[in-house]
Amino acid sequence: MPTKMRRSLLGYLPVDSPIFRLHPMTRLLFLLVVSAYPMLVRMPELNVAGSVFMLALFKISKVDLRIIKNYKMAFVNLFFVIAIAYTFFGGYQPDYRVLLKLGPIKVCWENLRWALVVYIQLIFAILIMIFFLCTMRERDIVVGLRALKVPFVLAYMAGLALRSIGLSIIDFNTIREAEKARALDLAALPFTEKVKKFGMYIVPLVALAIRRSDEVSNALDSRGFKFTGLRSGARTDYILSKYEMTKLDYAVLAAMGAFLAAIIVLRLATNWLSLESSLLYKI
Amino acid sequence: MAQKSVWEIEPGEIRKPGTIHIAIMALLIGVGAVAGTFGSLSVPLGYGVTGFWPGVAVQAVGSIWFGMWGVIAGFLFPFISNSLAGAPLYVSFAYLPSNLIQGLLPAWAFKYFKADPRLTSGRDYLIYIIFGVILNNILGAAWAVTALQKFGLITVESVPLFFSGWTIGNGIPSLIFGIILLKALSPLVVGHRSFVKGWWA
Numbered sequence: 001m002p003t004k005m006r007r008s009l010l011g012y013l014p015v016d017s018p019i020f021r022l023h024p025m026t027r028l029l030f031l032l033v034v035s036a037y038p039m040l041v042r043m044p045e046l047n048v049a050g051s052v053f054m055l056a057l058f059k060i061s062k063v064d065l066r067i068i069k070n071y072k073m074a075f076v077n078l079f080f081v082i083a084i085a086y087t088f089f090g091g092y093q094p095d096y097r098v099l100l101k102l103g104p105i106k107v108c109w110e111n112l113r114w115a116l117v118v119y120i121q122l123i124f125a126i127l128i129m130i131f132f133l134c135t136m137r138e139r140d141i142v143v144g145l146r147a148l149k150v151p152f153v154l155a156y157m158a159g160l161a162l163r164s165i166g167l168s169i170i171d172f173n174t175i176r177e178a179e180k181a182r183a184l185d186l187a188a189l190p191f192t193e194k195v196k197k198f199g200m201y202i203v204p205l206v207a208l209a210i211r212r213s214d215e216v217s218n219a220l221d222s223r224g225f226k227f228t229g230l231r232s233g234a235r236t237d238y239i240l241s242k243y244e245m246t247k248l249d250y251a252v253l254a255a256m257g258a259f260l261a262a263i264i265v266l267r268l269a270t271n272w273l274s275l276e277s278s279l280l281y282k283i
Numbered sequence: 284m285a286q287k288s289v290w291e292i293e294p295g296e297i298r299k300p301g302t303i304h305i306a307i308m309a310l311l312i313g314v315g316a317v318a319g320t321f322g323s324l325s326v327p328l329g330y331g332v333t334g335f336w337p338g339v340a341v342q343a344v345g346s347i348w349f350g351m352w353g354v355i356a357g358f359l360f361p362f363i364s365n366s367l368a369g370a371p372l373y374v375s376f377a378y379l380p381s382n383l384i385q386g387l388l389p390a391w392a393f394k395y396f397k398a399d400p401r402l403t404s405g406r407d408y409l410i411y412i413i414f415g416v417i418l419n420n421i422l423g424a425a426w427a428v429t430a431l432q433k434f435g436l437i438t439v440e441s442v443p444l445f446f447s448g449w450t451i452g453n454g455i456p457s458l459i460f461g462i463i464l465l466k467a468l469s470p471l472v473v474g475h476r477s478f479v480k481g482w483w484a
Binding site: 031166225 | 327356363372436459464
């Protein structure tokens with residue numbers, strides 16, 4: 001029997017994914033809290049452990065790992081950018097160990113090591129972001145914001161903004177199809193022309209957005225919404241009432257909070273998380 | 284008789300924020316996110332910095348047309364586009380002031396100098412080029428590279444590389460697409476109820 005899937009911001013997820021046992025607010029806070037870990041920890045071993053933990057979470061949550069493959073080019077590109085930035089523009093000090101000389105450029109171990117530290121740190125941070133996009137839906141973000149008591153107008157705006165990305169993509173495809181119907185062969189265009197062409201799509205996209213803003217605004221007005229919320233005053237948040245915080249949510253939130261607090265304390269009070277404690281700095 | 288400025292409030296005209304502004308801001312976030320993601324993926328330089336970012340045209344022009352609604356959309360959509368392109372959340376946070384200034388400065392300049400968004404004179408073009416192409420992107424790039432350097436993501440020596448990448452990668456699209464957007468759509472927008480003459484309405 002085919003698995004029933006649920007659309008997320010970045011693909012599809014099986015309906016029976018364990019991640020759906022968590023309240024959307026917990027998942028939203030996961031992004032905000034866990035994203036702080038790689039920002040606070042430089043030590044590459046811990047960031048590798050964090051990346052492995054994230055990959056395990058991908059697996060447990062039944063996320064299609066092919067999505068990470070889509071980011072392959074981004075990871076490769078990032079590696080080259082960081083490596084070039086740190087080897088060719090990394091500076092030089094007399095105590096640096098020179099690994100390679102390319103004319104006037106000295107490739108030093110200290111610069112390369114720093115590039116590795118930064119790269120590993122970013123990989124962890126990017127995996128957190130991809131996990132969030134893979135496991136959240138537009139509706140989850142709105143529910144998460146409402147559960148965090150974010151004002152209605154902001155939560156509504158966030159929902160509408162996320163929805164409008166989908167609408168813009170549909171518009172984008174419509175424009176492209178119309179051009180193809182007029183015999184435009186995109187595959188035959190050189191890269192620079194393709195980039196220029198894609199950029200030009202902004203004009204019809206903005207024009208369509210302006211036209212659509214009238215429809216959305218009229219729909220809001222006709223349903224009794226006003227700038228600050230509902231004209232009729234407070235009412236039950238229907239979607240929010242469909243979700244409930246469970247013991248699992250509280251446990252996950254407590255663990256995330258405790259971990260963050262531990263990182264901050266260790267960072268301030270000890271040098272256990274410092275780069276000097278890393279194996280890379282003992283080489 | 285001299286033509287009236289589009290920013291001038293007509294006698295008896297009452298302007299206040301409404302649902303149309305919420306709608307236009309949300310939709311602008313959508314368009315910006317699509318344009319920004321495409322740009323971030325097309326010529327990537329790393330950390331969400333790109334050699335060609337058409338999203339900046341949406342920031343500058345959206346802010347000129349829709350005041351603070353465009354400015355807010357302009358600093359929110361890069362969160363989405365950077366995330367989709369694979370930039371960490373804290374890097375997107377670090378770029379927030381850059382994205383704010385890239386929209387705010389041209390919006391302020393057009394209002395302050397009473398320039399016409401329809402670009403009806405050489406003066407209007409000049410104001411857009413100075414504040415919507417050059418100054419805003421230089422200030423945005425200066426903040427962004429400072430933040431990246433403070434986070435330890437780039438070295439002091441590589442600052443000029445990222446600075447020039449940001450300035451050129453934003454400057455060219457805001458010059459080309461910004462002017463096209465203003466010329467093509469401003470006549471429609473200034474007559475639309477979403478057009479913001481002050482900052483909020």
